[in-house]
Amino acid sequence: MSLTLQTLDPRHDPEPSDWEELRTAAGQTVTWRYDLLRAYAWAAQAPVLLTVLRAGGAAVGAVSASLRGVRPRRGVYVTDRDPAGLLDVHAPGNRSQKGWWFTGEPGPERRRELLRGYLRGIRAELGAGWRSMVWREVSPGEPALLPGAVKVRCPTEPLARLATPWSDLDQWYSLLDRARRDSLRRRARSFSADRGLSIEIGPARELVTGTEAAVLRAENDLKHRGGLFPVAPLPFSYLEALVGGDEVMALAYRDAAGRLLGLSLILDHPTWPICFSWGAVLPEDGGRKHLYFDGYVRMVEWSIASGKAGLVLGKGQAEAKRDLGAELVPSSVLAVPL
Structure with missing residues (x-):
């Protein structure tokens, strides 16, 4: 089933009609409510890019990332996106959660497939200058599920x-x-x-x-x-x-x-x-x-x-x-x- 990405700037883009249904189906807490994502994005130190993953038109997951551009400044995402930078995947305002999640309980191979599809789509969206990613709050066993041939792991505080x-x-x-x-x-x-x-x-x-x-x-x-x-x-x-x-x-x-x-x-x-x-x-x-x-x-x-x-x-x-x-x-x- 083909995967498509819906990319959103929560500051300006309207809430998808099925966002609450998606959040509830995935068991995500209130910090993923769209009005809170918007408030967080306006105060963030880098533009926030929210991506809804859709398989066959149905929402199956989401990824939230900050765009750490080479010219870090507010307000660049809509009118003057940086040509290069680092994509920082994390949950908005909460270190106890991950910045990516799915509906249901997809198996390891399906998770790899969805995240690879996300990576391909985001690189096409942002351009070739966005040449690296950071995934935060990675649990044991998850590195193998995340896309990329070379991975550098740095331990952080335990949860x-x-x-x-x-x-x-x-x-x-x-x-x-x-x-x-x-x-x-x-x-x-x-x-x-x-x-x-x-x-x-x-x-x-x-x-x-x-x-x-x-x-x-x-x-x-x-x-x-x-x-x-x-x-x-x-x-x-x-x-x-x-x-x-x-x-x-x-x-x-x-x-x-x-x-x-x-x-x-x-x-x-x-x-x-x-x-x-x-x-x-x-x-x-x-x-x-x-x-x-x-x-x-x-x-x-x-x-x-x-x-x-x-x-x-x-x-x-x-x-x-x-x-x-x-x-x-x-x-x-x-x-x-x-």
Whole structure:
């Protein structure tokens, strides 16, 4: 069946009529909602190219990539596309996901076929000057599925995943090191009994405003600005749309005056929700110590009560997450000269 590509600049091109159907069929989280892709693209440091893969006219997958041109500047994609550059495949605004996905569960050979078709089509679209690609968040076994004769692999931070198959929180506690278990329990009891602190978990739109989320998220983003292509803080418009929707949960800590002291945003999913971001006020600025670890207690409890298969805890703080029982899944960046 022939493969065709529909390439889109989310800043300007309208949403495909079947995009939500495609996103839902592929089990993708809310960060792939088209209005959020548009908000992300307007704030991105390089133009975003979204590609819908169609087999026989039906949408079967998608790939998102940043166009890292030889003249890095905003606004070049539509009117003055760079003649050369590097195609950087990654999920918009979320390091816990891949920048490519498919509907159903295609086997390895079909995945290779689809990605090879993507590569051929994108090279024809961009021109011969676009001579290399970078694939991010590549899992073990995936390099063989990605197109290219020469591949250079660079390990990155692992992805932490915590299965939650238990019926209550005590079953999770029982698996932890005794010192860690005792400290988590003690702090959880202390925070729950503190009348000057409220702790709520529920739909984000009911617990937090876009402005509050943007402030804490920006502070968190500034801690992770390293690397070859540092990620710009997510804009207010993005976070306002994110927390105002139906697919995001929030864990919010507030003081007696109602000030937001800590916030975790969770991208809801039927089986594996993603812990999207954490931000907290520093203790020297009026915040509370140890909210970060207490947050995991609350989120694990929520996951168990909601019948989830587990939580994707994301990247960073790998050793601390392993101490909490998470599996660390190796991840890498794959550079492919074309």
